[in-house]
Amino acid sequence: MIYFDNAASTPLEPEVAKLISKLISEEYGNPSSIHEYGRRSKILIENSRKKIASLLGVSSSEIIFTSGGTEANNHILWNCTLGLKIINYITSRLEHPAVLRTLESISKHFDLSINYVNVDQAGNTDTGHLNDLLANSPRSVVSLMHANNEIGNLLPASQVKKICDKHNAIFHSDTVQTIGKYHMNLRSLGFDYAVASAHKFHGPKGAGFIYAGSGEKINPFITGGMQERNLRAGTENVYGIAGMALALELAMNDIEKNRKYISGLKHRFKKKIQQEFAEIEFYGDNKKEGLYTIVNLRLPTSKSFEMLPVKLDIEGISVSGGSACSSGSNKPSHVISSLGLKPEKPSLRVSFSKFNKPEEIDEFVKTLKKIISD
């Protein structure tokens, strides 16, 4: 079996699995209880918060635990509308549904103005257009992801921050694909809000967080309890949070080593694909490095490439197809369609982690050759 779908989710770090299985049987106290068991759980949460905050250069009070990236994006965007009373939003058609669909949902209840910043065919954000949009818009929220989860384009965050500052806009970035992949100081990168999801960096599913810079207010999203300083009610996912903090620490400790190794895998993969399949191109910006874990293939429309995710799965290789991947189709996703490349061609996302081996790339190429020659 070959797992090349690490942008969707990563294998759990063995040390994290060990910690979680110990805590799950030993630390069952409710963190809100005042007794010894409760206090121990509470300490686990607060130590995790401190660790995460210090790894990302922010203060503990700026970290709010959530169930993951989707909830975190929902919380921030609803908070901007309900709490900060902002009705102007600037985003991009390439955002994750956790941002796009959430803004659509909010606009069913409030009269939002949503503008979409232009992107070029390689997926790069037009920062000049962003500037123009902000110049014509009263106080706005700019929501642009740090790395695209399908094509891997990286946002020039400091440039966007400067534009946001010029127009007194709030900068929210979906950082789900970059936290744990780069040394990042969330404050100096200039985000007012950022988000993370533990299962993208070898942590457990169901755990994530919001970074809410102290300049901007954050209001409760889920109500009914005093947890997370009244901001997110519900008994905390103690094991998930502790596992996430350890996973982030391990990821950050080895970040340069892993980055070099995974970038090597990505280069090897692209080179082999170019050598063996002249008809396959790549989505995203091939002149820039981009997120080192993701490659997106632009496939020919010929019959032999149809249903490729399913055919690869049958051969024991897990990758990601287009938007309708569960049905086996590799019809372009909303991201690929929004690039405006003609003719529309299917895509195949291959994403790596430190657990992949160079031999798996050779095996992938061999299998793909076999599939398309059948």
Ligand code: PLP
């Ligand atoms: N944002 C991006 C960019 C993602 O890639 C994902 C996961 O696919 C999410 C948000 C959602 O995160 P979660 O699975 O933690 O809800």
